[in-house]
Amino acid sequence: MEQKVCSLTIRGETKQYPLDTTFQQIADEYQKQFENKIVLVKFQNDLKELSQSVLRDGSLEFVTADQKPGKDTYRRSLTLLMETAAWKLYPNLELLVQHSIGQGYYCEFRHKDAICVPDRKMLSSLKEKMQDFVKADLPIIKYNMNTQDASARFREMGRMDKVRLMRYRRSSRVNVYELQGFPDYYYGYMVPSTGYLEYFDLLLYQNGFMLMFPGKDPKVVAEFSASDKLFNTLNDSAQWGIDMGIRTVGELNDVIASGRIQDMILVQESYMEQKIGDIAETIASDRRKKFVLIAGPSSSGKTTFSHRLSIQMTAHGLKPHPISLDDFYCNREETPLDENGEFDFECLEALDIPLFNQCMTDLLAGKEVTLPVFNFKTGHREYRQKPLKMGPDDVLVIEGIHGLNEKLSYELPKENKYKIYISALTQLNIDDHNNLSTADGRLIRRMVRDARTRNTTARETLARWHSVRRGEEKNIFPYQEEADIMFNSALIYELSVLKLYAEPLLFSIDTTCPEYPEAKRLLKFLDYFLPVPGENIGHNSILREFIGGSCFHV
Structure with a gap:
């Protein structure tokens, strides 16, 4: 009997293999052409384990240990x-x-x-x-x-x-x-x-x-x-989840299925407000603190956090003034270029650091200062705000990715600065052995927000995510332990809410797109969660920054 074969296109050439040949056997044949170990294959743009067998014709790519999958x-x-x-x-x-x-x-x-x-x-x-x-x-x-x-x-x-x-x-x-x-x-x-x-x-x-x-x-x-500060923040959040009886996704689903999720939403938001209030009280207790610098990775909820912190600071008798580091961007023609010859807006040098320090030191000295506003359409700074002069109760709340880097605020005395690192550090695990990636939670947040506010497709968000993560590794994570305090913006229930917004976006990615395997992975990930409608989420919630309806107009 004639043996059945399959035709596979591999690295530009078509070869035939007996039906039921394992992908591991094919990988072994090609391994010498790769510096790193082949651990998966991509068959017809779908990831497959090496233990699986070839069952039909198609194209085959190899996935090595240095690639994300x-x-x-x-x-x-x-x-x-x-x-x-x-x-x-x-x-x-x-x-x-x-x-x-x-x-x-x-x-x-x-x-x-x-x-x-x-x-x-x-x-x-x-x-x-x-x-x-x-x-x-x-x-x-x-x-x-x-x-x-x-x-x-x-x-x-x-x-x-x-x-x-x-x-x-x-x-x-x-x-x-x-x-x-x-x-x-x-x-x-x-x-x-x-x-x-x-x-x-x-x-x-x-x-x-x-x-x-x-x-x-x-x-x-x-x-x-x-990273002791990061560990303690993670541990505190995990312990709170344990106290609430929600340590894993399965336990969260139990709460949703039993009809208790609305109470849990209220408890979580109350707990978060208490944490923000504690930070505001700490700042208010030391009137030397004039510069509150907030930094964190993408989709951490920095904008909403800044607003809520400002409200709490006001309740403690302070007069907060929000400032975005984006307004101190260099004029477009002065912006550094990356290795590909494109504008590098994420590097520290993309900011006019001398101008920032001059403005801040003048304000600290009691001078009247007109702060810039960056016009992203023209690529230039403009001066159209009312001049600002700081009194004894005034505090600047400064938000931007380089806020924790001492090279940004080198002229400002340390006793006048209070640094906050914010990130969405989920307290959930899928189960006892499956870690739930905090980066995945932020990616889903960003995907939902970008589709709503920027008309960006899920495919585009996924395509850019590697570059975003690379910038975080370079500009944010190395400085996180320099923060005076870390704030965890993750909500224990949020992925159940985001699921309803993210799934249609992910399903829109065609199976032939390079981003399809990642979309498929995230869809499987979201499938673990029972859905929760977002109608009853408070309008000051950090989650509103992503799903819409925030009272802060973010």
Whole structure:
């Protein structure tokens, strides 16, 4: 009998392979042409695991460990490796993946809801067991199971986080991965075997440890730089979620399904207002603070936060004046160019730093100053505001991506500055082992806002996101620990609201577009959440900055 074959277009040439050839076999054939390990393939613009087989004709691309889908796959697979090793060594302990910090995950051991703090010996044993599994190149087995059967299996193991998550899955089937007899559910793709996972490290930190991943170079584990302020902010938010009985997406869905979500929205907003009020009280208690500098990554809600903080400061007897660093942009012809010869509006040098410092020092000295307004249509600064003169109760609330960088405000005395870092640091995880990316939450916020305010398609937002993230890594994240305080703008319920706005935008992306695989991933991500209508969200909520209807006209 003649063997059936498929025609695949790979790197500009068409080759034939026997039907049911695995993508791993094809990847092995081409691996020598790539500097980094192939961990996935893109077949007909759809991501596929290497363990899958060729079933029809089509075009094939390789995804390596230095590309975003490859990095995500590596992290996910390494998490399964860690969980399996911990299960083998410490079967009476529960290992939770808590927060993403830098290029790693913060993890904790628990025993009956109490933290079990690891020591060096314990962590060394875990790392050695993981390395043994890597050397053995053990297969990661994938099962496509009936959702109810998978849920029953996890219930038998006492894994109620999985049971709760699967209760709300619309799909009748789920993928369960198994390593060395340890089954788990993961959001996304996996490598075919443990031999792909040789680059990692485990480091003691706080009451747990960090699982460290490779950085830009997929063959070099990233160095860990302790971010204690960020950790404490994440931990406080996570603890508040635990106090509310909402630590995972499944628990959030329980609240929605039981009709208690409106109360939770009110409690969350009250908690956030209290936090903003505490910051305003701190500023008001030290009348030397004249410059409140606010910075954070894209879609953190900086504008709404600035307005709400100003209101709270007013209630404490201060007179806040909002200032945007964008108004201190250099005139267009003076704007630096990036490596592609295009205007680089995100670099520090795009701002007229001497002018900013001159204006601020003059105001601090009690002089009357006319501040610029940048005209984005003409690309030039204009002076059409009323002059400003600061009195004893006046405070400038300055918002912009470089606010925490001392090079921006080098002439201003430190005792006169109060720096705030704001970001949407979600307190939820999908379940005990699936980290919920804060960047994904901000991306969905931005997509919804851009479609509403700028008529930007979801495809365009996704296409630009890599550049946005690159700018954040360069201009914002390195300075976050210099903040006097960090504010978490994430709302525990927000993705359930954003889901209703984001899904139609993502469905509009055609399957042939380069952004389709990312759109498909985000649609699967949003599918975990039960929807919540946005009608009853307060008009001063940070979420209104993205879905519309804000009383601050943002």
